[in-house]
Amino acid sequence: MNVGGPTRSQGDPKIAATLVEAMEAAAHEDPDALTHGFHAWPARMHRAIARTVIARATREGERVLDPFCGSGTVLLEAMLAGRRSAGVDLNPLAGALVGVKCERRDLESRDAFEQLAELVGEASLERVQARERAIAKLPPSMIGWYGPHVLKELAGLLEEIRSVEDEADRRALEMVFSSLVVKLSKKRAETSQQEAEKRIRKGLSTEMFVRKAHELAQRWGTLDEALPEGAIAPRFFEGDSRELERLLGARTKARLILTSPPYGGTYDYHAQHALRLAWLGLDARAFARREMGARRSAAVDPDEAAEQWWDDVAAMLRGMERVLDRDGFIVLLMGDGRFGQLDVPLIPQLIEIAPHVGLELVASASQPRPAWGGGATREEHLVALKRAERRR
Known part of the structure; x- marks a missing residue:
């Protein structure tokens, strides 16, 4: 991820302050520590964001879930904080890398x-x-x-x-x-x-x-x-974040879901890892077929890709809501989407979708990012959601 720049926030003041603290910590700390930087992984979440949010939103022993765990930044920071954790990713390389990065060896x-x-x-x-x-x-x-x-x-x-x-x-x-x-x-x-x-x-x-x-x-x-005594290694599930309840089981709930989903129309993660996947002989067919918000889809038909992106974000949030503790939080690190010449600002998108899946957006912190390829200035956001209060 990119870091730095002026931060604006909105929503619940206490929660927004935590989000701002996390984003600004990322601007001042080295992302490469412990095993974090051992293996390149484009658009990896900064460890300072993961550490700050986990410390503020959970207590020791509570479960942290990352449905787009990638190289395992959130999982490693959860392990360091003494939390239980689980990660999900469509990329089969993620599971192997998480296991190595979170391995404790004397x-x-x-x-x-x-x-x-x-x-x-x-x-x-x-x-x-x-x-x-x-x-x-x-x-x-x-x-x-x-x-x-x-x-x-x-x-x-x-x-x-x-x-x-x-x-x-x-x-x-x-x-x-x-x-x-x-x-x-x-x-x-x-x-x-x-x-x-x-x-x-x-x-x-x-x-x-x-x-x-x-x-x-x-x-x-x-x-x-650095690891505390009795630190618990994370569990990994290869699969789709839109099917979390099936992957984890109906009884598994997370106090915090902290993750960085794809930025709509921005990256092609399958293409970025294609050489590695081929060398290691990993079956990446499901990854290629089900990757969300891939840039290659926008190149074929931007309007159809943008419409699919809305459906995918809704399905993603619905999946998270089903495995979230009653008083838990979902924290997303995401950027505004762009499909061809069509900009899809994230915050309005989440505000519109969240109520339909039983969630509400409670706070956000945002920083400007370079507008690669022209178009409107884009932002990267750290957004907190929780279960919507049911009205009698």
């Missing part, structure tokens, strides 16, 4: 992991030197993102990772690998489909992998020191 385990990464790196370099055959199991459309020697080295490295017997170590090494496959491609940036000239010598991919594994072990160390 010194012995961390040392063993670093030694294992060194062994995997040595085996990979031996492959490179011996010019061993290795086949990248990627779709033809993705092969061109890599130089031939980089492609071959990454394929061999992944084979060595897959030979690791321990499941937890293998999963962690896969996430180390995942964190590098875009950097080692010809993609200009995480969110770009443009090529950039990169000179990557033989062996560099493996060296970066080993360094990144050491970095993860060090981050685990700082996390282990």
